[in-house]
Amino acid sequence: AEYSHQQELSNQALRQQRDELTVLNSALEEANRVRSQFLSTMSHELRTPLASIIGFSQIIMRSEQKSPLSGRQHDNVERILKNAQHLLSLINDVLDLAKIEAGRMDIKASEIDVQELLNSVVEETRSIALERKLRLSTSVQEGITTIETDPRKVRQILLNLVSNALKFTEKGSVTVSAVRQSVPNGRDDGVEQIAISVVDTGIGISSDKQEHIFEAFYQVDNSNSRSYGGTGLGLSIVRELTLLLGGKVEIQSEEGKGSTFTIVLPIHLRDQRFIHEMRLNT
Numbered sequence: 464a465e466y467s468h469q470q471e472l473s474n475q476a477l478r479q480q481r482d483e484l485t486v487l488n489s490a491l492e493e494a495n496r497v498r499s500q501f502l503s504t505m506s507h508e509l510r511t512p513l514a515s516i517i518g519f520s521q522i523i524m525r526s527e528q529k530s531p532l533s534g535r536q537h538d539n540v541e542r543i544l545k546n547a548q549h550l551l552s553l554i555n556d557v558l559d560l561a562k563i564e565a566g567r568m569d570i571k572a573s574e575i576d577v578q579e580l581l582n583s584v585v586e587e588t589r590s591i592a593l594e595r596k597l598r599l600s601t602s603v604q605e606g607i608t609t610i611e612t613d614p615r616k617v618r619q620i621l622l623n624l625v626s627n628a629l630k631f632t633e634k635g636s637v638t639v640s641a642v643r644q645s646v647p648n649g650r651d652d653g654v655e656q657i658a659i660s661v662v663d664t665g666i667g668i669s670s671d672k673q674e675h676i677f678e679a680f681y682q683v684d685n686s687n688s689r690s691y692g693g694t695g696l697g698l699s700i701v702r703e704l705t706l707l708l709g710g711k712v713e714i715q716s717e718e719g720k721g722s723t724f725t726i727v728l729p730i731h732l733r734d735q736r737f738i739h740e741m742r743l744n745t
């Protein structure tokens with residue numbers, strides 16, 4: 464009788480613990496939901512006045528021929544515009560991250576042509592490359608045609624990586640290339656993947672910094688990065704979006720030589736779960 468009394472007590476304690484955990488869990492979920500709702504409302508409320516600051520600064524700059532500004536006024540308007548644009552990209556990045564974290568970023572998959580995808584990313588960043596006198600090109604392995612994924616998200620990932628490559632390269636080139644990879648999966652077909660790499664001949668990242676660069680707001684050289692611009696959120700977004708698409712990001716880099724950022728994506732989105740599980744197991 465003594466024993467079963469003991470047992471009943473410990474069962475009761477266990478039940479109580481479980482109930483407390485359930486309460487805690489739903490409180491956490493609620494807090495998370497409120498947090499991401501708050502972030503998305505805030506971002507929206509901040510974007511509206513910012514759009515007007517940016518718009519009116521641009522109007523002043525454009526009307527300069529008609530009503531000339533003093534050198535000082537010109538510099539000041541330019542500063543307002545630059546900072547407002549920086550703030551806007553910060554808000555957009557924070558909003559994106561919050562959305563992903565809250566699991567509110569949906570995947571809208573379709574079949575897309577890999578060469579066309581790379582071309583569109585390169586065309587969009589061509590003007591920066593020209594301005595910085597860098598070669599910018601694509602290379603797609605023979606036999607690669609399409610990939611089933613979310614085009615907007617892959618574009619966002621690649622635009623982030625290519626912009627970084629162009630930003631942190633003083634001379635040389637930036638190349639975006641796609642090759643096929645296959646992972647054995649125990650069945651006889653294997654999971655087909657595409658590895659898309661952005662290779663630059665830039666300043667590189669030392670190995671002790673490499674593990675940190677995907678952290679939110681991390682910038683290798685704070686003082687330097689400020690002149691480079693950027694929010695320190697780009698690579699966090701790259702990593703989160705790539706995971707969302709069932710892929711992974713890899714980096715190879717050597718200080719002073721250059722960096723290669725590679726995203727590996729499943730060719731068929733249906734393989735997404737498999738790859739994700741495999742990664743968790745290793």
Ligand code: ADP
Nearest residue numbers: 627628631667676682683693694695696697698
């Ligand atoms: P940022 O807005 O500063 O570019 P990211 O999250 O995109 O933020 O990158 C974080 C940091 O990683 C950058 O500030 C930079 O120090 C480093 N980094 C990213 N890409 C490269 C690259 N291609 N070459 C050298 N350093 C890089």
